[in-house]
Amino acid sequence: MSGKYKRMIMILFIAVVLVSLCWLAFNKGADTPADTAIYNGDILNTTKDGSNNEPNPGPETSGAPSSQFKTITFEDDTAGGFSGRAGTETLTITGDGNHTEAGSKALKVEGRLDTWHGPSLRVETYVDKGYEYKVTAWVKLISPESSQLQLSTQVGDGNSANYVTLASKTISTSDGWVQFEGSYRYNNVSSEYLTIYIESSSNATASYYIDDISFERTDSGSISIQKALTPIKDAYESNFLIGNAISAEDLEGVRLELLKLHHNVATTGNAMKPDALQPTKGNFTFTAADALVDKILDEGMMMHGHVLVWHQQSPSWMNKTAAGAPLSRDEALANMRDHIKTVIEHFEDKVISWDVVNEAMNDNPTNPTDWKASLRQSPWYEAIGDDYLEQAYLAAREVVDGHPDWNIKLYYNDYNEDNQNKAQAIYNMVKDINDRYAVKHPGKLLIDGIGMQGHYNINTNPDNVKLSLEKFISLGVEVSITELDIQAGNNFVLSEKQANAQGYLYAQLFKIFKEHAANITRVTFWGMDDNTSWRASSNPLLFDKDLQAKPAYDAVINPEAFIADHEPESTEAKQVTAAFAHPTIDGIVDDVWSGTPEIPMNQYQMAWKGATGVAKALWDNENLYVLFQVSDAQLDKTSTNAWEQDSVEIFLDQNNAKTSFYQDDDGQYRINFDNETSFNPTSIANGVISATKVSGTNYTVEVMIPLKYITPMNNTKLGFDVQINDAKAGTRQSVVAWNDLTGTGYLDTSVFGVLTLIGKATD
Numbered sequence: 001m002s003g004k005y006k007r008m009i010m011i012l013f014i015a016v017v018l019v020s021l022c023w024l025a026f027n028k029g030a031d032t033p034a035d036t037a038i039y040n041g042d043i044l045n046t047t048k049d050g051s052n053n054e055p056n057p058g059p060e061t062s063g064a065p066s067s068q069f070k071t072i073t074f075e076d077d078t079a080g081g082f083s084g085r086a087g088t089e090t091l092t093i094t095g096d097g098n099h100t101e102a103g104s105k106a107l108k109v110e111g112r113l114d115t116w117h118g119p120s121l122r123v124e125t126y127v128d129k130g131y132e133y134k135v136t137a138w139v140k141l142i143s144p145e146s147s148q149l150q151l152s153t154q155v156g157d158g159n160s161a162n163y164v165t166l167a168s169k170t171i172s173t174s175d176g177w178v179q180f181e182g183s184y185r186y187n188n189v190s191s192e193y194l195t196i197y198i199e200s201s202s203n204a205t206a207s208y209y210i211d212d213i214s215f216e217r218t219d220s221g222s223i224s225i226q227k228a229l230t231p232i233k234d235a236y237e238s239n240f241l242i243g244n245a246i247s248a249e250d251l252e253g254v255r256l257e258l259l260k261l262h263h264n265v266a267t268t269g270n271a272m273k274p275d276a277l278q279p280t281k282g283n284f285t286f287t288a289a290d291a292l293v294d295k296i297l298d299e300g301m302m303m304h305g306h307v308l309v310w311h312q313q314s315p316s317w318m319n320k321t322a323a324g325a326p327l328s329r330d331e332a333l334a335n336m337r338d339h340i341k342t343v344i345e346h347f348e349d350k351v352i353s354w355d356v357v358n359e360a361m362n363d364n365p366t367n368p369t370d371w372k373a374s375l376r377q378s379p380w381y382e383a384i385g386d387d388y389l390e391q392a393y394l395a396a397r398e399v400v401d402g403h404p405d406w407n408i409k410l411y412y413n414d415y416n417e418d419n420q421n422k423a424q425a426i427y428n429m430v431k432d433i434n435d436r437y438a439v440k441h442p443g444k445l446l447i448d449g450i451g452m453q454g455h456y457n458i459n460t461n462p463d464n465v466k467l468s469l470e471k472f473i474s475l476g477v478e479v480s481i482t483e484l485d486i487q488a489g490n491n492f493v494l495s496e497k498q499a500n501a502q503g504y505l506y507a508q509l510f511k512i513f514k515e516h517a518a519n520i521t522r523v524t525f526w527g528m529d530d531n532t533s534w535r536a537s538s539n540p541l542l543f544d545k546d547l548q549a550k551p552a553y554d555a556v557i558n559p560e561a562f563i564a565d566h567e568p569e570s571t572e573a574k575q576v577t578a579a580f581a582h583p584t585i586d587g588i589v590d591d592v593w594s595g596t597p598e599i600p601m602n603q604y605q606m607a608w609k610g611a612t613g614v615a616k617a618l619w620d621n622e623n624l625y626v627l628f629q630v631s632d633a634q635l636d637k638t639s640t641n642a643w644e645q646d647s648v649e650i651f652l653d654q655n656n657a658k659t660s661f662y663q664d665d666d667g668q669y670r671i672n673f674d675n676e677t678s679f680n681p682t683s684i685a686n687g688v689i690s691a692t693k694v695s696g697t698n699y700t701v702e703v704m705i706p707l708k709y710i711t712p713m714n715n716t717k718l719g720f721d722v723q724i725n726d727a728k729a730g731t732r733q734s735v736v737a738w739n740d741l742t743g744t745g746y747l748d749t750s751v752f753g754v755l756t757l758i759g760k761a762t763d
């Protein structure tokens, strides 16, 4: 550990002692319920992105015990306190329909223009701090035919607010009235601004009715944290800093206790993003961020800065004209530099590091050697060009070099960096930029560190995380894990088995992090508990909604023991054979297919069990042949995403190396019922021949795939899987495979089964 950290830890220790004393004094006599300070992908909760964050006019609050909430039925011809989040929505009381027989009115929500728009209700007057509330709303979709909708809560106002999804569903107009129900514990009423609202994370214009809104305190009582737990920061004291993402609700009461017990560094979840700090040109709004940063420092923790240059949560004036066209290079560069300089100078060395650029790289780029061609076509890229990133680091470097007494590391931060193609492109980019910088500035780095966000799920292969980590370390930069969470389960439900599988992956990751601790500065979780997470519905964190430790906590504290105790039953790859014969590829099932075994597909990867079918395989000296006979209830290829059309897929690892990423011999072949093909990577298309035949809503597919990387012989083993995608109304409703349950076969060949070639007569 460096002297710097030792000093910081000493300061921290003293601060923790002082704060604990204050805490004891504060907590004395604070035990009347209403008074006790006790305290929220792929569904995402949406912030008010780039919007004005002025509070809606709402009820006055007095700090008195909560008033009684009366179910809002709209029968009195008023909106019951609801108003549009944006102010531009059209909310009307209508007699078009009602959720119950008894009434006749509902609130109609129209004129939404963005995903976060919708009806919102202030609820702070009904909340006793520290208690959990059950929120219920009945919703009926008007348009489009099907849409995701969600019930959410906002805790706090303005830039330091937290936005949490309480319930999410994709519903159809034919479903009629649908109940959305979820709960939230308001441990902190964040300056008395709390709302509940109904929005969509994916549809900006959906319209709907709402009715019968209720908001009731549950009988789960108040909570306290487990103070005797080993602090995570202590367990990793000699390894790296332990961080978390914060919003205003984390800086009071039990949430602050939990934050301080386990962490020594924080990142603001939203408050230091471009839209929060400079919503309009030249108008810097630091108040909310300052309050968070100062509080964190006062509490003896450190701060990391997130984020200066990004394509999301950034106001469009920075890089686009009012009409939406890219600004000129010079104008955009000037805006970017000014933002970087002003923000870095404002926070001075209150931060230990900055994410200068976030998420610049495309997902799974096809040609990572060409990092420039792998860049995301973000508004910054479009206005400035492929050197925008380098320009951002040069601007940031100039500012920090102007303050030799500061020690601020400049980071590049991204997600899905366990994907080997993305990691390779990032590696090439950082290497190229740093190498060229070093020519003029010998021995110096322009990009000091790489942040691996770490938004994982229980199917993430830790081998890939390790490969990327080592790749980045080899660049001579520091690495931090910056936004760690692991999605497990869904719909706010986590089974014991899933909780252990989640713990197992946390343990595997922390074992890897520990082994590479010399090069890792910080590991930051993205949220403390499942209730407040940005991915609340998939339970991704170490503490549950009552702030109690989950198996994931134990896994992090002692990875080796957790791994030893929870070794999952090994799931053997399935085995099947292919006979030697050559079919005609015409969609008609020749007799030769009868001499080879059926490959049943029954590993359903989603909750819904849709289209089924069987496959078969044959081979000859050059090719592999695959037959699918699919039984489907409706044929649909309306989605623009090939994988969301009725289609079949073949996963092939010709040398059966079972690598956790794709090598040259690996490929994914997709054919829809209309014989339209798509390939991953695209280069494998060459030589593939396919034919389909539709009969009613069933279809047959025949495919020939050249075996270019091996010489097929009797007993040759191929990594192999087959899959059916079932689409309905433009979305994929079911996926079934022969071997893989994880759905990661498109990037990880270790999840494939094994196909053995047999039956060739010896010559």
Ligand code: XIL
Residues within 6 Å of the ligand: 045, 046, 047, 163, 269, 270, 358, 415, 453, 483, 534
């Ligand atoms: C998330 C926040 O946690 C949410 O509250 C917000 O609605 C969206 O952004 N990568 C990042 C983070 O770099 O800034 C994102 O944070 C999560 C993904």
